[in-house]
Amino acid sequence: MNKEKQLQMYREMVLIRRLEKRGAELYQDGKIGGFMHLYIGQEAVSTGIIAARESRDRVITAYRDHGVALNCGISANEVMAELLGKATGMSKGKGGSMHMADPDKNMWGGHAIVGGHLPIASGMALGDQYAGNDNVTICMFGEGATNIGYFHEALNLAKIWGLRVLWVCENNEYGMGTAVERASAVSEIRQKAEGYGMKNSSVNGRDVLKVHNAAKEALDYVRSNSQPYLLEVETYRLRGHSMGDPERYRTQDEVLKRKENEPIRTFRKQLLSKKTATAKKLDAIDAEVDVEVQKSVEFAESSPEPAPEALWENVYVEQGEI
Amino acid sequence: MARITMREAISQALMEEMDRDPSVFIMGEEVGVWGGTYAVTKGFYDKYGPERVKDTPIAENAIVGGAIGAAMVGQRPIAELMTINFAFSAMDYIVNQAPKLHYMFGGQIKVPMVIRAVGGGGRQLGATHSQTPDVIFAHFPGLKVVSPGTPEDAKGLLKSAIRSDDPIFFIENATMYQVRGEVPEGEYTTPIGVSKVQRSGNDVTIVTYAKGLELSMKAADQLAKEGIQAEIVDLRTLRPLDMGPVLESFKKTNRAVIVEEGWKSYGVGAEITSRIYEEAFDYIDAPILRVAQKEVPLPYNRTLEQSALPQVPDIVAAVKEVMK
Numbered sequence: 036m037n038k039e040k041q042l043q044m045y046r047e048m049v050l051i052r053r054l055e056k057r058g059a060e061l062y063q064d065g066k067i068g069g070f071m072h073l074y075i076g077q078e079a080v081s082t083g084i085i086a087a088r089e090s091r092d093r094v095i096t097a098y099r100d101h102g103v104a105l106n107c108g109i110s111a112n113e114v115m116a117e118l119l120g121k122a123t124g125m126s127k128g129k130g131g132s133m134h135m136a137d138p139d140k141n142m143w144g145g146h147a148i149v150g151g152h153l154p155i156a157s158g159m160a161l162g163d164q165y166a167g168n169d170n171v172t173i174c175m176f177g178e179g180a181t182n183i184g185y186f187h188e189a190l191n192l193a194k195i196w197g198l199r200v201l202w203v204c205e206n207n208e209y210g211m212g213t214a215v216e217r218a219s220a221v222s223e224i225r226q227k228a229e230g231y232g233m234k235n236s237s238v239n240g241r242d243v244l245k246v247h248n249a250a251k252e253a254l255d256y257v258r259s260n261s262q263p264y265l266l267e268v269e270t271y272r273l274r275g276h277s278m279g280d281p282e283r284y285r286t287q288d289e290v291l292k293r294k295e296n297e298p299i300r301t302f303r304k305q306l307l308s309k310k311t312a313t314a315k316k317l318d319a320i321d322a323e324v325d326v327e328v329q330k331s332v333e334f335a336e337s338s339p340e341p342a343p344e345a346l347w348e349n350v351y352v353e354q355g356e357i
Numbered sequence: 358m359a360r361i362t363m364r365e366a367i368s369q370a371l372m373e374e375m376d377r378d379p380s381v382f383i384m385g386e387e388v389g390v391w392g393g394t395y396a397v398t399k400g401f402y403d404k405y406g407p408e409r410v411k412d413t414p415i416a417e418n419a420i421v422g423g424a425i426g427a428a429m430v431g432q433r434p435i436a437e438l439m440t441i442n443f444a445f446s447a448m449d450y451i452v453n454q455a456p457k458l459h460y461m462f463g464g465q466i467k468v469p470m471v472i473r474a475v476g477g478g479g480r481q482l483g484a485t486h487s488q489t490p491d492v493i494f495a496h497f498p499g500l501k502v503v504s505p506g507t508p509e510d511a512k513g514l515l516k517s518a519i520r521s522d523d524p525i526f527f528i529e530n531a532t533m534y535q536v537r538g539e540v541p542e543g544e545y546t547t548p549i550g551v552s553k554v555q556r557s558g559n560d561v562t563i564v565t566y567a568k569g570l571e572l573s574m575k576a577a578d579q580l581a582k583e584g585i586q587a588e589i590v591d592l593r594t595l596r597p598l599d600m601g602p603v604l605e606s607f608k609k610t611n612r613a614v615i616v617e618e619g620w621k622s623y624g625v626g627a628e629i630t631s632r633i634y635e636e637a638f639d640y641i642d643a644p645i646l647r648v649a650q651k652e653v654p655l656p657y658n659r660t661l662e663q664s665a666l667p668q669v670p671d672i673v674a675a676v677k678e679v680m681k
Contacts, residue, residue: 093430127463136462143429144462151449154418158426158434165382165408165432172426188419195414349464350498352522357546 036244038311042320044086044243045306048078048299049324051102054111057328058101058118062278066336067118070147071132074102076273079298080205081106081175083246084268087254088173093141093163095156096175098133100145103175107142109135115331121338128341129349149210150180153189153202160198164261171257175203178224179210186227193263194231201250201257202228202265205240207272212284228265240270241298244305273297358541364534366508368397370515371435373544375405378433381519384411385420385437385473394439395475395534417447421472425455425524428470433519441476441528442486444494455524456499468524471515477530477568477618478666484654487662489568489619492628494526495595501549502595504528506570508538510593513547521549530568530618552599554606558586561676562606564629565616566592569648569667573616576672585680595625603629604637611642612679616672621649646675 055073062071085106096103104114109125117124118132125137136144146152156174163170180186193200204224208215215222228235238249246268253264271293275282306312375381389412392399402410413420424436438444444451458466478487495502501523505511518525556577563573570591577587588606607613615626626647633645651665
């Protein structure tokens with residue numbers, strides 16, 4: 036992979052981290068409402084996966100979607116504005132943290148019912164199969180979503196119909212506060228794909244380059260064989276499930292230990308040791324990102340609230356004579 | 358005009374729209390090789406092939422969720438639920454996904470999809486297979502809920518539904534597939550969200566839809582013999598609800614009976630009555646009555662089941678009561 040692409044990935048990971056840190060502060064200040072689920076600690080997953088896609092490949096994810104939105108090319112301004120519920124957010128302030136989308140960038144949302152978007156992902160791939168193209172739908176979800184019926188109906192359909200879906204299970208070890216061993220009959224999630232005769236593998240989600248390479252390989256397989264594939268990415272969420280998480284289910288020691296090899300630190304070390312970039316260069320990127328995040332906060336705070344009539348807009352499609 | 362059955366009308370609508378628009382396809386349980394559980398898609402598989410008439414696994418979340426996904430990326434799928442009772446298995450998609458996506462993403466995503474579901478009681482299928490839960494679906498903004506009572510409306514409304522950019526929940530009634538009616542020759546559509554006077558009269562307004570229309574027409578014939586002229590307003594669409602013809606009729610007759618096959622509590626009758634109170638209070642000359650299903654799960658035994666379903670004499674009695 037060329038240097039520019041690696042630095043772009045580094046930049047995106049830092050942007051997710053720093054934008055979310057500011058988001059958390061704004062949440063504490065009461066400027067962001069509702070549920071907010073931070074991606075901090077998992078940045079290498081969506082960054083590596085989405086860097087491996089073709090622009091025509093579709094991405095759909097769960098409610099922990101800020102990172103995916105940024106990786107798909109939605110601007111920091113729009114993400115921050117949506118968090119603040121402003122009219123300038125990509126969902127016009129009607130979706131919030133959990134419902135970010137931009138179909139023009141092939142980011143199909145932010146879906147907040149656990150597992151609910153998996154059959155929809157099969158359907159998107161069905162739509163592409165029906166249209167006769169070879170687009171791949173990349174569907175990301177947590178390991179907690181593999182215990183609900185939707186997962187099984189979606190994988191089964193994708194397999195019997197030969198739908199081009201790359202299933203990306205982000206196994207961050209906890210579904211809210213319930214450890215994977217307490218909720219899933221097998222804690223190695225990729226084994227579940229075996230039951231559907233589906234090709235699968237797992238990859239270390241703290242290493243963005245490994246994630247990228249695994250995704251690239253899986254995408255090639257899906258595209259050329261017209262078959263689904265399940266990629267399990269081993270990752271860890273460094274913050275609570277959502278902003279209101281007392282974290283009684285794990286120790287501070289456990290979290291501190293995981294911080295030692297968290298993905299941004301890991302990638303930075305790699306870039307330095309392979310001399311892909313100097314510390315000065317990476318620091319400059321960090322500083323650039325800080326400016327971008329600060330500007331996004333200013334943009335969001337100075338953006339207008341949705342107009343009162345927006346309440347009634349988009350309940351149904353404005354459609355002429357049929 | 359041709360005289361055809363409800364089944365033929367629905368089948369014609371599907372076929373005409375599939376011929377007209379290649380993005381339209383059908384997916385559901387036994388829609389293809391079998392020819393449709395109620396034979397609505399008989400011959401479709403041979404004509405259009407497995408790509409456009411897709412037999413699915415028995416997996417309602419995959420059927421409706423899959424149709425939503427295909428609709429999001431530009432197709433116009435028709436998802437068939439073998440019975441409306443199986444809609445509960447896919448409830449998340451019908452009420453919590455399809456009607457929300459356009460709004461929640463600020464208008465960026467459209468879900469041009471039809472869900473066809475067959476409901477109604479009276480066929481001795483027991484409690485879990487005999488329901489008329491239409492109002493549940495009509496509770497949710499973002500979804501349009503259509504339920505025709507004549508072959509003409511079934512054909513025209515289904516064609517509109519398939520062309521609509523919104524998700525449509527289209528309810529058919531299994532005991533009405535053999536009902537015959539006049540259907541215009543050639544191309545036509547019927548607008549969604551428009552109620553219609555199906556029979557004119559000056560004495561009392563009967564508000565109803567679907568199976569209730571069939572029963573109410575028979576009741577009106579009997580009442581006419583006794584000198585009572587009932588006007589029948591067919592809602593045709595439960596959401597968005599068109600109260601125009603209902604209020605116009607009520608302001609003329611000042612009396613109303615609401616007839617529905619589903620349970621009375623929290624039902625169509627409750628909604629219509631409340632709207633009349635809100636919008637035509639000064640015109641009320643008698644208590645508004647409701648004829649609906651008795652508040653029990655439907656039993657298997659034929660006599661018991663029929664005793665729980667609304668019948669023509671119930672409507673006649675209710676009308677006479679409001680005419681007192």
